Amino acid sequence: MNILLFIILLFFLIIILFSSKKLSPIPYFPSNKKDLSLIINVLDLKNNQIVVDLGAGDGIVIFNASQKAFEKKLNTQFIAIEINPILILIMQIKRLFHPNKKNIKIIYGDIFKIDIKQLLSFDSKLLTFYLYVSPWYLEKIIKNLKLKIKNFSLVSYFYPLPKIKPKKIIFGVNKIYVYKNL
Numbered sequence: 729m730n731i732l733l734f735i736i737l738l739f740f741l742i743i744i745l746f747s748s749k750k751l752s753p754i755p756y757f758p759s760n761k762k763d764l765s766l767i768i769n770v771l772d773l774k775n776n777q778i779v780v781d782l783g784a785g786d787g788i789v790i791f792n793a794s795q796k797a798f799e800k801k802l803n804t805q806f807i808a809i810e811i812n813p814i815l816i817l818i819m820q821i822k823r824l825f826h827p828n829k830k831n832i833k834i835i836y837g838d839i840f841k842i843d844i845k846q847l848l849s850f851d852s853k854l855l856t857f858y859l860y861v862s863p864w865y866l867e868k869i870i871k872n873l874k875l876k877i878k879n880f881s882l883v884s885y886f887y888p889l890p891k892i893k894p895k896k897i898i899f900g901v902n903k904i905y906v907y908k909n910l
């Protein structure tokens with residue numbers, strides 16, 4: 729009986745975490761698996777680069793990209809920032825078994841409040857953000873980033889940045905917008 733009650737409570741807790749607008753204003757929806765190789769390609773992985781997924785979900789992009797960096801023997805650093813504690817837990821578990829775990833950081837936090845600059849382990853001129861968030865949040869996030877950081881690249885999945893021309897657009901299952909020198 730106690731176990732049944734625990735399962736029911738857990739179930740409701742998960743529903744609340746995934747549906748609460750306050751806890752997760754941008755719903756969890758992973759980047760399409762079929763577009764992963766295109767996404768990793770435009771992240772343009774290099775030595776001394778930092779790749780940050782703002783709202784990383786279950787980390788599908790970060791973990792696949794860091795696998796690629798590992799295979800290419802690159803020291804690229806990966807940071808996954810996420811507000812949903814269940815997705816954080818999933819990423820922490822995935823990280824434990826990842827061959828490139830020393831280069832992956834999982835951060836529980838709010839992308840609108842976190843001090844990104846403080847998270848960067850070195851002053852990288854090669855800083856790339858990955859975003860898959862609704863267009864009305866994109867503008868706010870970019871504005872915040874630009875206040876703190878000079879010159880970064882950005883890959884936006886599905887949605888373009890308002891008023892900024894992308895350097896290129898990749899046509900996968902969904903569009904991938906690439907921005908440089910923001």
Ligand SMILES: C[S@@+](CC[C@H](N)C(=O)[O-])C[C@H]1O[C@@H](n2cnc3c(N)ncnc32)[C@H](O)[C@@H]1O
Nearest residue numbers: 754756757758759783784785810811838839860
């Ligand atoms: C559309 S999903 C994209 C997930 C992942 N980037 C991907 O491409 O597979 C957006 C993610 O942002 C997270 N999120 C929403 N608001 C957030 C916030 N304020 N701070 C950090 N993460 C947030 C959600 O929990 C969700 O996992």
